[in-house]
Amino acid sequence: MDLEFSKEELAFRDEVRSFAQQKLPAEIREKVDQGRPLTKEDQVRWQKLLADKGWIAPNWPLQWGGTGWTPTQMYLFDDELGAAGAPPVIPFGLKMVGPVIYTFGSEEQKQRFLPDIVSSNVWWCQGYSEPGSGSDLASLSTRAVRDGDHYVVNGIKAWTTLAQHADWIFCLVRTDPNAKKQQGISFLLIDMKSPGVTVHPVITMEGDHEVNETHFEDVRVPVANRIGEENQGWTYAKYLLTHERTSIANVGAIKRTFARVKREAAKVTSGDGTLLDSPVFARKLADVAIQITALEYTMLRILSQVARGGAPGAESSLLKVRGTEIQQSITELLMEAGGYYSMPFVAEHGKAIGPEFTARAAANYFNYRKVTIYGGSSEVQKNIMSKAVLGL
Amino acid sequence: MDFSFNQEQTLLRESVKKLVEKDYGFEARHALLKSDEGFSRAMWKSFAELGWTAIPFSEADGGLGGSPVDTMIVLEELGKGLVLEPFFATVIFAGGCLRRASASVKAKYLSPLINGELLSAVAYAEQDSRFDLFHVGTTAKKDGAGFSLDGKKIAVIAGSAADMLVVSARTSGGVRDKTGVTLFAVDAKSAGVTRTSYRTVDGLRACDVTLQGVKVSADNVIGKEGEGFALLDAVSDEAIIALGAEAMGIMEVLYKSTVAYTKERKQFGVPIGSFQVLQHRMVDQFMEYEQARSMVYWATMMLHKGTGVAKAASALKVQLGKSGRMIGQAAIKNHGGMAMTEELPVSHFFKRMTMIDLMLGNADYHLDRFRTLG
Ligand SMILES: Cc1cc2nc3c(=O)[nH]c(=O)nc-3n(C[C@H](O)[C@H](O)[C@H](O)COP(=O)(O)OP(=O)(O)OC[C@H]3O[C@@H](n4cnc5c(N)ncnc54)[C@H](O)[C@@H]3O)c2cc1C
Numbered sequence: 001m002d003l004e005f006s007k008e009e010l011a012f013r014d015e016v017r018s019f020a021q022q023k024l025p026a027e028i029r030e031k032v033d034q035g036r037p038l039t040k041e042d043q044v045r046w047q048k049l050l051a052d053k054g055w056i057a058p059n060w061p062l063q064w065g066g067t068g069w070t071p072t073q074m075y076l077f078d079d080e081l082g083a084a085g086a087p088p089v090i091p092f093g094l095k096m097v098g099p100v101i102y103t104f105g106s107e108e109q110k111q112r113f114l115p116d117i118v119s120s121n122v123w124w125c126q127g128y129s130e131p132g133s134g135s136d137l138a139s140l141s142t143r144a145v146r147d148g149d150h151y152v153v154n155g156i157k158a159w160t161t162l163a164q165h166a167d168w169i170f171c172l173v174r175t176d177p178n179a180k181k182q183q184g185i186s187f188l189l190i191d192m193k194s195p196g197v198t199v200h201p202v203i204t205m206e207g208d209h210e211v212n213e214t215h216f217e218d219v220r221v222p223v224a225n226r227i228g229e230e231n232q233g234w235t236y237a238k239y240l241l242t243h244e245r246t247s248i249a250n251v252g253a254i255k256r257t258f259a260r261v262k263r264e265a266a267k268v269t270s271g272d273g274t275l276l277d278s279p280v281f282a283r284k285l286a287d288v289a290i291q292i293t294a295l296e297y298t299m300l301r302i303l304s305q306v307a308r309g310g311a312p313g314a315e316s317s318l319l320k321v322r323g324t325e326i327q328q329s330i331t332e333l334l335m336e337a338g339g340y341y342s343m344p345f346v347a348e349h350g351k352a353i354g355p356e357f358t359a360r361a362a363a364n365y366f367n368y369r370k371v372t373i374y375g376g377s378s379e380v381q382k383n384i385m386s387k388a389v390l391g392l
Numbered sequence: 393m394d395f396s397f398n399q400e401q402t403l404l405r406e407s408v409k410k411l412v413e414k415d416y417g418f419e420a421r422h423a424l425l426k427s428d429e430g431f432s433r434a435m436w437k438s439f440a441e442l443g444w445t446a447i448p449f450s451e452a453d454g455g456l457g458g459s460p461v462d463t464m465i466v467l468e469e470l471g472k473g474l475v476l477e478p479f480f481a482t483v484i485f486a487g488g489c490l491r492r493a494s495a496s497v498k499a500k501y502l503s504p505l506i507n508g509e510l511l512s513a514v515a516y517a518e519q520d521s522r523f524d525l526f527h528v529g530t531t532a533k534k535d536g537a538g539f540s541l542d543g544k545k546i547a548v549i550a551g552s553a554a555d556m557l558v559v560s561a562r563t564s565g566g567v568r569d570k571t572g573v574t575l576f577a578v579d580a581k582s583a584g585v586t587r588t589s590y591r592t593v594d595g596l597r598a599c600d601v602t603l604q605g606v607k608v609s610a611d612n613v614i615g616k617e618g619e620g621f622a623l624l625d626a627v628s629d630e631a632i633i634a635l636g637a638e639a640m641g642i643m644e645v646l647y648k649s650t651v652a653y654t655k656e657r658k659q660f661g662v663p664i665g666s667f668q669v670l671q672h673r674m675v676d677q678f679m680e681y682e683q684a685r686s687m688v689y690w691a692t693m694m695l696h697k698g699t700g701v702a703k704a705a706s707a708l709k710v711q712l713g714k715s716g717r718m719i720g721q722a723a724i725k726n727h728g729g730m731a732m733t734e735e736l737p738v739s740h741f742f743k744r745m746t747m748i749d750l751m752l753g754n755a756d757y758h759l760d761r762f763r764t765l766g
Contacts, residue, residue, distance in 0.1 A: 104416075129729070132658075135660075135728070204737070205732055339750065344547075344592060366739075369725075372725065373724075373732070377711050377725075
């Protein structure tokens with residue numbers, strides 16, 4: 001047992017830290033710290049800075065822009081950037097469809113799509129869920145019917161995050177309605193500019209426009225845009241879902257948002273002192289601090305197992321469940337710290353009525369209810385663990 | 393012991409229920425919420441015509457002499473519709489202050505309030521007061537026969553539309569002294585009053601109020617000079633109990649709509665309500681709701697009797713914070729993504745319930761207060 005990182009690992013961490021200090025634009029850092037949504041321009045600007053450094057797709061194969069880092073380096077990288085207030089990269093291209101394309105795509109698809117993902121020239125969104133298919137994703141009913149060299153796609157994809165910015169969408173579609181549910185599904189890449197694709201905003205409870213419904217009406221998609229085999233889409237999607245889950249607990253970002261709650265609470269007058277002097281609030285903070293430590297060391301244990309060649313299994317479900325619960329507690333504490341100034345409604349880019357931190361305090365508490373729902377809800381994760389870990 | 397309602401009370405409930413069901417559909421509410429004032433003056437007029445604005449006031453004051461149980465019934469039903477009109481702010485909170493005022497203040501402000509012609513709100517919170525009602529930095533200096541007010545009040549719910557603001561200001565002592573606070577009835581249009589209005593996350597309207605040399609006549613003091621905190625504290629307890637009734641209506645909708653949704657929504661070929669983890673969570677909602685309801689009834693009866701009101705109000709506020717949080721979060725969890733959207737009522741009830749915890753002191757604050765009340 002050894003709790004320390006090696007000298008090389010520490011040197012690597014310093015390198016990432018100084019990169020973030022030098023390159024992360026202050027306006028972007030500030031928005032992230034204040035929990036404000038980024039514009040498309042902000043997001044692309046930061047991703048391009050990472051791409052220039054060669055750090056945009058660390059887990060990718062070297063030939064497509066990867067870094068060849070060890071799992072520990074990968075962890076340190078995410079952790080440092082999270083701590084620095086860097087926005088997480090939009091996952092749909094870099095963490096989701098990219099890995100599917102380089103793992104299951106044709107050579108031609110790789111050449112065509114991967115460079116634009118790495119350079120952030122093309123924005124992707126994810127079209128899995130449907131109004132009738134959430135946790136039970138395999139029941140999806142968006143139809144793709146073969147017509148010569150094309151599929152004709154009809155259906156609705158729900159919850160397409162940031163589809164309003166997207167150039168392309170990757171979709172699961174049903175190509176064989178007669179096969180067993182998981183078996184008649186194909187994985188299609190669809191140009192959002194195709195005739196028949198329409199994006200309908202869905203406003204979430206905090207008032208932001210983050211998700212959409214994307215409709216497909218007789219959309220013609222070249223067969224060449226199918227990943228792998230027809231009716232094998234579910235296999236590729238499952239592969240992707242594991243990718244999604246492991247990237248969900250960012251301890252660095254969690255620690256930063258927690259530190260911010262402490263910093264802001266220290267400025268809130270309460271009684272004769274500040275909120276930090278309030279025993280009740282201070283105890284809640286301490287409780288979350290301990291939970292973060294437990295999460296961090298669970299993460300590190302899983303990491304060291306992976307570093308020794310093991311595969312992350314159902315443990316990533318643990319990280320997802322606990323990580324998201326902690327994130328929610330932090331948003332709740334910040335809202336509580338805001339007191340009456342958490343009440344004003346402040347639109348995505350609006351000005352605070354009270355102290356700056358209160359602008360998005362309630363909004364983020366409401367918005368973060370999503371984190372235990374998407375990416376496999378907490379209940380679904382627990383089902384996975386009860387089967388895979390407990391053998392129930 | 394009898395927890396049933398008399399015939400008049402049943403009729404009152406029916407009449408509020410009817411209005412909410414008929415005129416306060418989800419779409420209608422949404423349109424109101426987005427309108428300039430954020431509520432309907434015509435609706436307010438109907439409230440007055442139906443006598444609701446007169447309920448808590450004595451017949452001598454021109455009211456109906458209703459009991460706290462009557463108020464509870466109205467607020468519970470208004471809560472189920474997430475009604476936007478400032479009933480709580482004007483009738484319960486400001487009205488509670490005015491009920492304790494001199495005959496001349498009553499004549500000037502309470503009578504028109506009861507008739508539905510005057511809207512009012514209480515401006516008590518300040519930037520650094522957090523939940524302490526006695527923490528008052530706003531000053532009221534003697535100025536000829538009257539006073540001159542200076543300071544800033546925040547988060548005045550329904551303050552933007554108010555014709556008159558009940559303002560707490562310091563006539564003597566230090567910022568955190570419990571004596572030396574005085575309540576004033578301030579015409580909202582007085583010179584030196586500036587309001588910055590905003591929407592609140594739960595769809596209400598509120599404002600911050602800056603007071604700069606605002607002249608208020610000595611006649612407009614509510615209660616006794618220097619004893620405003622005690623008065624405000626008592627009114628706040630009454631207001632918390634009324635807020636409890638609203639919350640009770642909200643929690644009922646939250647948990648029942650969750651149960652209904654999980655019976656309809658199918659995944660894996662079965663209603664999601666058949667998953668035991670969701671069932672147990674809904675049973676927890678049910679239990680929390682029933683506990684909260686008992687606390688509302690109990691506190692309302694304590695208010696009726698007029699004993700132990702402060703402790704009852706704090707105990708209730710703790711229960712509301714706890715139950716409201718559990719029931720609300722569970723409603724969102726069990727719905728899944730659909731609950732995240734503005735399109736479904738559940739998110740709106742959740743937001744209101746969340747804000748109720750912040751109003752008039754949150755659960756932590758009242759747990760401490762309960763403890764210190766002995
Ligand atoms: C803000 C947001 C952004 C999203 N972005 C995207 C996106 O970009 N692309 C995309 O494809 N999807 C996206 N999603 C969809 C997301 O993946 C789904 O919301 C999620 O899969 C849950 O499905 P559902 O919302 O239909 O809930 P349901 O599946 O209807 O679940 C409702 C409740 O039942 C529970 N439940 C379901 N099945 C079981 C079971 N077997 N046992 C126990 N409990 C169960 C759930 O945990 C939940 O509590 C997003 C969702 C949100 C809220």
